Amino acid sequence: MKKLLSLLLVLSLILAACGKSDKGADGQQTEEKKDIKVASHIPPMTDMLELVKPLMEKDGYNMEIVHVSDNVQPNQMLKDKEVDANFFQHPPYMELFNEANDANLVVVQHVYDAPLGLYSTTYNSVEEIPDGATIAIPNDTSNIARSLKLMETGGLIKLKEGVGIDATQKDIIENPKDLKILEVDLLMLARSYEDVDAVTMLPAYAEPLGLNPAEHSLIEEGKSDFPISLIAREDNKDSAAIQALAKHLSGPEIVKFLEENFPTTYKPAF
Known part of the structure; x- marks a missing residue:
């Protein structure tokens, strides 16, 4: 009888512990x-x-x-x-x-x-950007596409119709100013700011340079996805x-x- 009571006590403690836990993705009981x-x-x-x-x-x-x-x-x-x-x-x-x-x-x-912005130490508008200018953009795929779309919005280039977040420089069908587009690591863009004619940057990297898209970007991105x-x-x-x-x-x-x-x-x- 004592052994039976001990077994029941152990089982009750186990059930009580399980009752305070949640089931994981594999159906096993796990503590919250x-x-x-x-x-x-x-x-x-x-x-x-x-x-x-x-x-x-x-x-x-x-x-x-x-x-x-x-x-x-x-x-x-x-x-x-x-x-x-x-x-x-x-x-x-x-x-x-x-x-x-x-x-x-x-x-x-x-x-x-x-908002993504286009910033320049030298030029105050996209119209001032000269032929053959170098523009630095992030080198990861999604931000390459976003930067190219921003440049298209500003009239600097034209992309193939319908290209989305997979757009690359190969999708540029018009580049009237023969711009050189330099792909740079996202974390290095701020260092490139004074070495190129313009650079596309997100606010987190532009802010430390005293820049914000509302006041200093040469192109307004508009609604963003x-x-x-x-x-x-x-x-x-x-x-x-x-x-x-x-x-x-x-x-x-x-x-x-x-x-x-x-x-x-x-x-x-x-």
Whole structure:
């Protein structure tokens, strides 16, 4: 009888423990995850994460911001499950990573729009840009296409009809000024600013140079399909921690942060 009572007690404790846990993707019982790691690398993304970190703590989550040094690490780390989410990129960039790496990264929440601009130390309008000028653009596929579309909007080039985020220099069908387009690593564009005639940059890289798209860009991009977004994996996008972070990154604190710090640069995308 004592052995039977002991066995029943053990079983009851096991069932009680299971009742406090959630089922994972494989159907196994797992304890609810209270820690979350998010990869990012430059302001204002890192600033926004720092802003919502106390809000996550109030919800019971310990959020670690993992600082990286380039635009490749955050996606690879997320794919390899070294982090739970990242916050640094727009959806087309993510989609191209998925295609190239057989990954399953997904958009959880659009956060803000970051307009691409064309900046020059020498010229005040696209009309002033001379024949044979050199224009530096990012060298990753999605931002190559975005830069070429911006140049087309400004009348500098013309692309094949219907090309989208896969557009390359091979899709240029008219280049009346015989412009030389130099593809540069995204993180090196700011250093190229004074060495070329013009450069296409996102605000995160233009801001440290005292530039913003509303006042200094030679071309207005207009409505963008490239919002900076919170990214997770297909297997964890619906987790309570990720959804809590998505809620806070699209909350009133972020709206206030953007309005107070970047009134002419960034706009909420939610």
